[in-house]
Amino acid sequence: DAMVIQNPRYQVTQFGKPVTLSCSQTLNHNVMYWYQQKSSQAPKLLFHYYDKDFNNEADTPDNFQSRRPNTSFCFLDIRSPGLGDAAMYLCATSRDRTGSHEPQHFGDGTRLSIL
């Protein structure tokens, strides 16, 4: 089955120690998204790539960066994680941007803990 795969499922890092989360997709979709979801809350969009075009949400902290080296892979880098960054991070893809009536396909997320 074509899928969105996130690794690792659980990540523990130390306060201030850089961490990278990864996402891969076999759907060959143009758009990849990163969401942050805290307990019992809605997913919050951090940024997305339309092909190689990077789009940052206005309120995404500078501490969060992303890379998309090719169609299949996308990475989320947190340069200096703080306690408030502990959350589930969800990667999603869609064939095209919103507005084209395309659903998003999600991975199972990486749960990040900060010690």
Place this chain on the structure above:
Amino acid sequence: SQQGEEDPQALSIQEGENATMNCSYKTSINNLQWYRQNSGRGLVHLILIRSNEREKHSGRLRVTLDTSKKSSSLLITASRAADTASYFCATDLFAGNMLTFGGGTRLMVKP
């Protein structure tokens, strides 16, 4: 505040009963989508309803959209314990805008 607001925040029913969740939004939409999230997992797309559609069905799921009231409902008929999950509505405003998720309804179906 969020574009989508869901009601109720939590719902507990017995297996076999129907579950209804509501979503209200503030501005005109291109489409509205419903997603399910099992505990500790990612979101799974359930149904997409376009702004010019009023009702859609998929198996035991029925979604309605009332653009005049800026509201949508998700009905799950003959619920099963496996339907226990959080359900989110998400609004797609128009091209170039991203999905905005509501706060979700936590559904518990007791066997």
